[in-house]
Amino acid sequence: MGRRKVQMKRIEDKSSRQVTFSKRRSGLIKKARELSVLCDVEIALVIFSSRGRLYEFSSADGLTKxxxxxxxxxxxxxxxxxxxxxxxxxxxxxxxxxxxxxxxxxxxxxxxxxxxxxxxxxxxxxxxxxxxxxxxxxxxxxxxxxxxxxxxxxxxxxxxxxxxxxxxxxxGNEVVIGFSNHQYLGNLGSLCCPTPTRL
CATH class of the missing domain: 1.20.58 (Methane Monooxygenase Hydroxylase; Chain G, domain 1)
Structure with a gap:
């Protein structure tokens, strides 16, 4: 069963309107984030809900900039x-x-x-x-x-x-590797030429 086409008009039912707003707001912010990353563009998104609550999104440079x-x-x-x-x-x-x-x-x-x-x-x-x-x-x-x-x-x-x-x-990787090799060679040396013990 296919999705039915949504009519572009104000949703009268308050709870349905709030659910739709929440879902579509999240989807819009997600799409804005994807667009900013994929296309390397600056995006600022500002949303005010019907109650006056502010939701915003901006790419790396920040909303103010x-x-x-x-x-x-x-x-x-x-x-x-x-x-x-x-x-x-x-x-x-x-x-x-x-x-x-x-x-x-x-x-x-x-x-x-x-x-x-x-x-x-x-x-x-x-x-x-x-x-x-x-x-x-x-x-x-x-x-x-x-x-x-x-x-x-x-x-x-x-x-x-x-x-x-x-x-x-x-x-940094070369230093770590060099240190490891030196330590490894030192251990081999001690195995091949053990330090003589005094009697």
């Missing part, structure tokens, strides 16, 4: 989006000005100089928009390059520490 990273990322994205929106708004406002002037009843009375000035204003707005877009792209690339450098340095440090730990383990 991941949330701080998210906050910085969100602020950077918001700042970039704000700058783009401002550039687009100034561009849109200029388009409205041009359009309103062209749609006025006396549009046919505009001189060649008036039209040239409107064209210059529009070209200037387009140039400013393109320049700002290029600047934002370059800043984004530089930020990503800085992150890449930091990650590379961190990776190299971890590799050096790992190599040092492996080297220490190997040296």
């Amino acid at each position: 991941i949330l701080e990273r998210y906050r910085c990322h969100y602020e950077q994205e918001s700042e970039a989006s704000k700058d783009v929106n401002e550039a687009l708004r100034s561009h849109t406002e200029l388009l409205h000005i041009v359009q309103s002037q062209l749609e006025e009843p006396n549009v046919e009375q505009l001189s060649l100089m008036d039209l040239v000035n409107l064209e210059k204003q529009l070209d200037m707005a387009l140039s400013e928009t393109r320049a700002r877009k290029t600047q934002l792209m370059m800043e984004s690339i530089m930020t990503l390059q800085e992150k890449e450098k930091l990650l590379r340095a961190e990776n190299e440090l971890l590799e050096r520490e790992s190599a040092a730990m492996e080297k220490n383990e190997d040296e």
Whole structure:
């Protein structure tokens, strides 16, 4: 008998709802843990129950560090989006000005100089928009390059520490083996050449 499909709506029975919450919460945390280990990703999971109880899970870096990273990322994205929106708004406002002037009843009375000035204003707005877009792209690339450098340095440090730990383990094994062999040879020597006893 197959499992019946669960309807995606609030469970009315309180005890059933609590049991489902407990089971699915555990399953969700388990899946988050597996994903963080298998894919080497940072995960932060925050759950508030209907009673206001907090359940949380975070990968090795810790919840605070991941949330701080998210906050910085969100602020950077918001700042970039704000700058783009401002550039687009100034561009849109200029388009409205041009359009309103062209749609006025006396549009046919505009001189060649008036039209040239409107064209210059529009070209200037387009140039400013393109320049700002290029600047934002370059800043984004530089930020990503800085992150890449930091990650590379961190990776190299971890590799050096790992190599040092492996080297220490190997040296420790050699010392133990050498001691054992020396002790073994010493015992053989005492068996082959017993110490003479005085009469």
